[in-house]
Amino acid sequence: MLNDYGKELFKPWISVQNIVLVIAMIFVIALLKLTRSELASWVQAVGSIAAIWAALRVVQIQQKKAQERISSELIAMAESILLLVREAGMQSAILASAVNCGTPLKVFRMNFLRRNKELMRFTLSALESVSISDLGSPLLLAMYLEISAAMSYMYRILEEVNTLDEDGVERYQMLCVDINSNNFWLQNMLKGFEAAHITRLESINDFK
Template sequence: MLNDYGKSLFKPLCSVQNVVLAAAVIFILSLLNLSSSELASWAQALGSIAAIWGAFQISNRQVERQQSERAEERNRQASAFFAVAKNAVDAANNFVSFTQHSHSFMIVRMNWNLMYSHSIESSFDSLKLLPAHELGTYDLVIAHSGLVASVASILVQTRNSLGTTALPEQEYIFLLQELSMRLSNLNFYWVNFTDAFAAAYPEPIMSNASPAGTVR
């Protein structure tokens, strides 16, 4: 018994056009009043042609199936790459947005230690591990490098400033300004990344592509 894939390979051979053509050939041969040996030769010739045509059709369907499977795998991989990048950008956006809401140094430091540091660091590690050579285009590689550098700068700046038990007010204000500037830089590369991704991979759906605090 044939499975579903085997049946799908033979469907083109059982089309209405092929059935009508076969019937027409049989009818014409019957009108020619051929001898049994001549009829056998014709049947052999037609059988050979049908076998070649069938093999061609089956091979063509197999190639199409392989191409479709490769395209689906490429899109799944691309969607995973995009999700990793978006997670890192969102984590950085969420933290910097939190710092910009008039919270004191101690509140920002406490929330950094309890929550934000873990989310940013883990998402940043995943972002760094993305195989840049598999992203597909030059623009994606450049944008990915910019994302890595931007998130890294936010991490370094925050670790250095919040690693102390206290921070003078003027230095804290400077920290907030620095984080805001670095976030703008990050979102610049994120826009470039999403644009390059959409150009390279039109199939995967980029739902909620814009991170918090950005305007597309």
């Protein structure tokens, strides 16, 4: 019984037209009434052609499988990066929502800063670890850098909030404005990144 590779090799030849062609060739050879030596020459010639075709077919199958493997790896990488960028966008939105509710400085530091500052630091570190070559297009790269810069700025804001005392309410309010404007910019970049990501996936699928 043939395995999947063998089935893939012979699949292009398994058709009604090809079966009829083979039968016709056998019939024509029979009509020629060839001698054993002539028949052996014919068989050798046909065998040589079949061997060449088989070798070419093997190369084609290997190339196709290699392209599919590369495409699958590129898609997996692109999806992972998209998840990371969306995580950054979600953290930024949560931070903006917290300050929009008029959360007092002391409450913000106790309930939000302790829990989310480290998470944002890990996300920022993950963003910085992504290779530029993995992004796949100049547009994705540009938006990725903008998102990374926005997250970095957001993290610096959290570090400054962490140093404020009770007299730093006015500065805290100014930083809240910065958080909102920075989040607005980041969310717009995220939408653009998602659109460019779809285009990227389409180009990868065309490569298959």
